[in-house]
Amino acid sequence: MLPGGLPVIGHAISLVRDANALHMYARQWTRDLQPVSISLVGQRAYFILNPRDWATVWKAKTLSFDALVEGGLVAMFGVTAKGVQELQSDPDGLGPLLQHNHAYLKEFLGPGGSLEPLTRGYIKYLDIELQKEVSGSGIEVKLENWVRTVLTVASTNALLGPELLKQEPDTITRLWEWERDFQTLSLGLPAWMLKRAHANREITVQNFARHTFDKSAMDIVSRLQDLMRSRGVSERDIGAANFSFWSAVQANAPLTAFWMLHYILFIPGLLDKIRAEIAPAFDASSTKLTNFSHLLDHCPLFDSLYHEVLRYTGSGVGIRKVEEDTIIAGYTLLENALVMMPVRPFHFDPAIFGDDVNEFVPDRFIRDEKTLASGLKNPGTKVLRPFGGGTTLCPGRHFAGNEILSGVATILYRFDVQVVDGEKMTFPSSKEPTVGTYLPDRDVTVRIQTRK
Numbered sequence: 001m002l003p004g005g006l007p008v009i010g011h012a013i014s015l016v017r018d019a020n021a022l023h024m025y026a027r028q029w030t031r032d033l034q035p036v037s038i039s040l041v042g043q044r045a046y047f048i049l050n051p052r053d054w055a056t057v058w059k060a061k062t063l064s065f066d067a068l069v070e071g072g073l074v075a076m077f078g079v080t081a082k083g084v085q086e087l088q089s090d091p092d093g094l095g096p097l098l099q100h101n102h103a104y105l106k107e108f109l110g111p112g113g114s115l116e117p118l119t120r121g122y123i124k125y126l127d128i129e130l131q132k133e134v135s136g137s138g139i140e141v142k143l144e145n146w147v148r149t150v151l152t153v154a155s156t157n158a159l160l161g162p163e164l165l166k167q168e169p170d171t172i173t174r175l176w177e178w179e180r181d182f183q184t185l186s187l188g189l190p191a192w193m194l195k196r197a198h199a200n201r202e203i204t205v206q207n208f209a210r211h212t213f214d215k216s217a218m219d220i221v222s223r224l225q226d227l228m229r230s231r232g233v234s235e236r237d238i239g240a241a242n243f244s245f246w247s248a249v250q251a252n253a254p255l256t257a258f259w260m261l262h263y264i265l266f267i268p269g270l271l272d273k274i275r276a277e278i279a280p281a282f283d284a285s286s287t288k289l290t291n292f293s294h295l296l297d298h299c300p301l302f303d304s305l306y307h308e309v310l311r312y313t314g315s316g317v318g319i320r321k322v323e324e325d326t327i328i329a330g331y332t333l334l335e336n337a338l339v340m341m342p343v344r345p346f347h348f349d350p351a352i353f354g355d356d357v358n359e360f361v362p363d364r365f366i367r368d369e370k371t372l373a374s375g376l377k378n379p380g381t382k383v384l385r386p387f388g389g390g391t392t393l394c395p396g397r398h399f400a401g402n403e404i405l406s407g408v409a410t411i412l413y414r415f416d417v418q419v420v421d422g423e424k425m426t427f428p429s430s431k432e433p434t435v436g437t438y439l440p441d442r443d444v445t446v447r448i449q450t451r452k
């Protein structure tokens with residue numbers, strides 16, 4: 001048991017205030033990265049800190065993800081307990097929906113599925129948004145707010161069709177408010193204790209429930225709706241379930257794109273190098289992105305920077321519930337406890353990433369180890385775990401890469417983005433609530449103009 005827990009409350013306050021600080025403390029305290037116990041108001045939880053043990057956790061049938069999804073749908077997304085039962089029913093032999101949700105999404109978002117049309121749609125809507133946003137003498141904006149809005153609108157329109165945001169334009173700001181409430185909602189407290197958070201979520205759920213998705217939405221949306229209806233799920237609960245899927249699409253990718261742009265603008269010399277790398281992906285006269293695969297296959301610095309952003313700003317924590325006593329790394333994890341696999345302490349391990357692990361190093365994953373000073377490393381991008389792992393490995397990771405890389409590249413190719421005088425670099429804030437990527441400790445003002 002990690003020292004420092006308060007009577008009754010245990011480590012709950014420390015976890016909500018700054019989960020990363022608690023993870024790092026546990027990592028320093030334990031010997032040889034053994035599992036560490038914490039107490040959350042009487043609920044036992046384990047930090048599994050050694051990445052070698054994660055593979056065992058991912059494979060263990062007695063450590064369940066579905067049980068947490070059921071609870072999370074109720075506490076965080078407001079699906080009713082009856083709705084969860086209906087989602088888990090199997091009237092047509094196609095299987096319980098929650099259990100198979102991941103398989104459907106994997107098929108939909110995987111290469112060879114709808115990834116290509118979704119990416120094409122996204123690039124089309126990104127074009128429309130950028131043309132609307134920047135014209136004439138340009139605009140002065142807060143970078144995080146602007147990038148997140150533009151990318152969220154483009155990917156929402158590509159996935160759900162453009163009507164939802166036309167009819168309910170405040171859906172995006174409501175999502176951001178919900179993200180700030182994410183941790184408190186996850187405690188499952190009743191509506192009268194979290195009035196504002198519940199009210200904000202209910203309006204969003206109702207907006208989704210009321211909306212009729214037409215043919216401009218991707219097929220998966222109507223396919224999942226049909227499956228839910230055939231299981232008797234109410235229209236309100238279908239709205240809540242659709243909101244949960246949409247929030248997974250939006251939670252991390254637009255914010256990751258903001259971080260990429262932020263570092264490109266603030267680190268001297270980076271902008272010109274990145275522009276030179278990405279230029280062949282664009283048609284010079286129309287400034288349209290015409291060769292997307294160039295961004296994936298021929299932009300090593302851009303790719304290294306993307307992975308460094310995932311490492312440096314990511315705050316993902318894999319979770320499981322212990323369904324029956326299970327031995328991991330020689331320790332018995334007790335039934336009903338939670339298992340948490342925080343990725344950040346691993347992403348900041350100097351033994352893997354080198355002595356400059358606390359710095360943001362854009363070329364970390366392309367630098368030549370033979371020429372590096374002693375203590376510095378290039379571990380390769382494959383060691384990173386920003387998307388989790390095992391059967392719950394993020395099904396949206398391919399689209400995330402497509403969305404982020406094409407979004408950042410298009411903005412840089414088309415526009416001059418100047419940091420306004422006096423603005424300084426911002427930092428990932430581990431004290432702000434996070435869904436998987438840290439918010440900046442403050443936003444940065446920039447001027448955006450069309451490039452000549």
Ligand code: HEM
Nearest residue numbers: 102248249252253256316387388389392393394396399400
């Ligand atoms: C930088 C962007 C992203 C990051 C860092 C990220 C990370 C993650 C992580 C860590 C998980 C949990 C995995 C686990 O428990 O093992 C997850 C789950 C998920 N992600 Fe992502 N994700 C991103 C973007 C996306 C996008 C763009 C989509 C959809 C297009 C998406 C859809 C999902 C879904 C549906 C799940 C839940 C999977 C399940 O129920 O098993 N993600 N993501």
